[in-house]
Amino acid sequence: MWGSNFVGTSRVCEEGIYVVDKDDAVILKKAIMRSKRVVVIAEQYKFNSEQSSPYKLADCSEIDVLITDNKLSEAYRKWFKKTIEVKYIKVKEGE
Numbered sequence: 641m642w643g644s645n646f647v648g649t650s651r652v653c654e655e656g657i658y659v660v661d662k663d664d665a666v667i668l669k670k671a672i673m674r675s676k677r678v679v680v681i682a683e684q685y686k687f688n689s690e691q692s693s694p695y696k697l698a699d700c701s702e703i704d705v706l707i708t709d710n711k712l713s714e715a716y717r718k719w720f721k722k723t724i725e726v727k728y729i730k731v732k733e734g735e
Contacts, residue, residue: 652689653687655696679703680706703724707728
């Protein structure tokens with residue numbers, strides 16, 4: 641088992657987290673399965689994305705920590721387990 645695994649995603653929805661690339665999905669799924677703690681990095685717009693991201697990495701319930709740039713709405717927060725740790729990182733424009 642590995643420690644924490646950081647995962648970027650192209651889309652987050654009620655069904656889970658998704659990526660665009662099949663090869664990335666294969667590698668990241670294995671990494672998630674072997675990790676003690678899964679950390680997902682997703683900007684707020686990825687929760688509203690209509691982008692075609694067909695490859696599912698994990699259910700939202702498998703995520704231990706979410707790093708995002710805006711406060712998570714209650715509707716989105718319900719997708720995750722109650723114990724999820726949400727970290728907000730506000731980035732100034734131009735950085």
